Amino acid sequence: MTSSNPATVYRLDYTASSFLADRIDLVFDLAPSVTQVRATTELHRNPDSENRDIVLYGEELELVRIAMNGKVLAKPDYATDNGELRIPDAPDKVTLVIDTLLHPDQNTSLMGLYLSNGNFFTQCEAEGFRKITYFPDRPDVMATYTVTLRADREKYPVLLSNGNLVEEGDLPNGRHYAKWEDPFKKPSYLFALVAGNLVCREETFRLADGRDVLLQVWVEKNNLDKTAHAMESLKHSIRWDERRFGLELDLDRFMIVAVSDFNMGAMENKGLNIFNTRYVLANPRIATDLDYANIESVVGHEYFHNWTGNRVTCRDWFQLSLKEGLTVFRDQEFSADRTGSESGRAVKRIEDVRTLRQLQFPEDAGPMAHPVRPDSYQEINNFYTVTVYEKGAEVVRMYQTLLGRDGFRKGMDLYFKRHDGQAVTCTDFLAAMADANGRDLSQFERWYSQAGTPRVKLQSHYDEKNRTLTLILSQSCPQTPGQTEKQPFLIPVAIGLLDSHGKDMPLRMEGDKAAPNSRTLELSEESQTFTFIDVAEKPVVSALRNFSAPVILEYEQSDDELLHLLSHDSDHFNRWEAGQRLALRRLLSLTKAVQADRTLTLDSAFIDAFRAVLTDTALDPALRELALTLPGEMMIAEKTDEIDPAATHRARQFMRRTLAENLEKEWLNAWQENRTEGAYRPTPQDAGKRALKNLALSYLLLLDKPAYGRMAIDQYHTADNMSDRLAALTSLVHSGWTDKLPEAKALPDHFYREYENEALVIDKWFSLQATSPNADTATVRKLMKHPAFTLKNPNRARSLIFGFCHNNMAQFHAADGSGYTFWSENLIELDRINPQVAARLARCMDQWKRYIPSLRKPAEQALRNVSEQSLSRDTREIIGKTLSA
């Protein structure tokens, strides 16, 4: 806990570790209140380091004994200070034997060794291994591990660690043991153990090279019937990495373990992935289509880390995007390929870009803005951000866009050839891409070093006489904390031209032989001009196709041009984009109208365009659903000078209601026509139909017609899957029918009783109530008193508290400041329990300076109240940066 700003770590201060570890042997005597750990580590002096001391890290450890080369050490043979243990004047080769005591039952931070439902789990990334023993806990120190687990046989029948099981047996006093050996060198953050009463689904699976491997999914007994999808996802992941990147599973055994208390989504520990139950458990009764899709993508993500992260890891934590950006890109491509269609790929792309814009663009414009490869941090856990992950993935995608799929693959092959078994940097990755393709990519490095979302301005001029089209592209990048001057980026801008019939026109430049229908321009200077010849008529320009770069495009296009793109663009992404731009334009002027107390109106051209999309049965239901979903409140707010959450909310509600009224017949048709046939299947086709059907339902429920309320109640009762059931309930609650319609009143309780024993569904129950436009702090405070609520379980805390603070914009930013008071109270309490989760909650206030003046005061007050407390390093860093921005 700290009351002043914690020390800052700088990327440029990197120095190699003074000693390197070759082997570590760990023995755990597991018990909830006191666990004994003996670590025997073989170290040798690193010739690349000038530091003479052995430096080990340890946090919250009870050190019992430390011996070096057989001799017990006592101070001043060693010194401990501020999380470091130093041994001066050590010989070049040493064996350290260190005994420590841990108290897993007291560990609420869920880092290091902790308990969940009575079972033992570990989480070591980024710096949790130092909560287990003293060790050079940094990713560039890689060692081989043997791990012996000893525990009570009855309570902890299953004992797991990384690698292969080499020995097991009984011990006196009802205890037993298991010994595991991981043949691969790894950094300490990839260490894991699990001990407890678990069961597994297992399968033998044949790899492309003919080897048989054992795959297991471990869960608590009552969850065994929810593991099939995770197992399928794992097998698909293995196949995909073999085919797309020629990468094979290197172990004989690969395990996934589900745990219900977990700080994030999942963790890629070598051979022993540990997952939040949320990203493992599924059956039609408890999981939605989105859950099914998320599970497939997270299982893929963690599996893909085995090569991008584990075999080749990061030199230091500033390089985090080396593994995260790359692995997110890989999981995005995996999910896209799994849809099996071009429109499926487009759906996936749109969803990913939506996330980027909703979460990463604001981050890049706020107090926590940082480059994809950050330059400094106080707490590394705060830098597992959408910038490092999602923008990082966009950066990787741009290599592929610039070099082509084959060129990208060549770069990946060279990267593994050069760096397998090493801890490397983002620059090493760039070099592999450049060298494999014989290209100078030095300018591209700026994507790693410069923060902020670049703006790309496009101007187009058509010369009728000469039949040429001139495009002037220029770029700029806003200032971000610590970066006032920015250099031009290398930006791939994919372009297409539509003729008056909506057909793609060939793109030819002077001297070109081929004239493709879409081409990627490379913008590398502040401003550049591109001229196309033989352009038969004045085209409508389709710019930044498939979102070819993570930038904000500024290009004036008329409503007519956007309508043309919306109905004809061969690039699905830009069809969707045109619809969003049309909607956003209106939402912004509606917000202004609300603020000025003017009458709100919506033009019929827009309504007709929406009708056309809704009734275009040639277009995939999933794409229609995306096109008909209005930009979120945060997206709209981002585009205003001063954020007025209440006005934005009213504007959006008005538009939704108007679309509901004017397209009532069409929505009803969509609801009826998109029912799925037969047993539930979470395929992209069926999921897309359900999404459109349930969007239609949500629009219909905005109308003052009890018949639609009853239709939703009926859907709730007859649904054979969680997607349909949850959608019906959510729409009923959010549109107020649970207050207005007696038959609907009992539904939330009914839902609760039905799923009382399914924690993940109860999370949904809390979250749907917290995100209702009708839920204020009083509603949420009441829910916090519910016996099923606890701040200690991250999923539960997120469902209710984050649901309200992050995802209920209008109510959280209530004019009386009640949302901010609620936020500060819970943040302070949560910080004492779990700093990592608390620091995420702290991020709700990122944008406080951009809100209307009447909100800024109470926001600042709430921030100051938090700041006066003694806080964790995690939360202190966020609050400090938020206040001082």
Ligand code: B3K
């Ligand atoms: N690598 C982990 C994240 C660890 C977060 C530590 N605070 C999960 C992932 O990205 O796959």
Ligand code: ZN
């Ligand atoms: Zn990851």
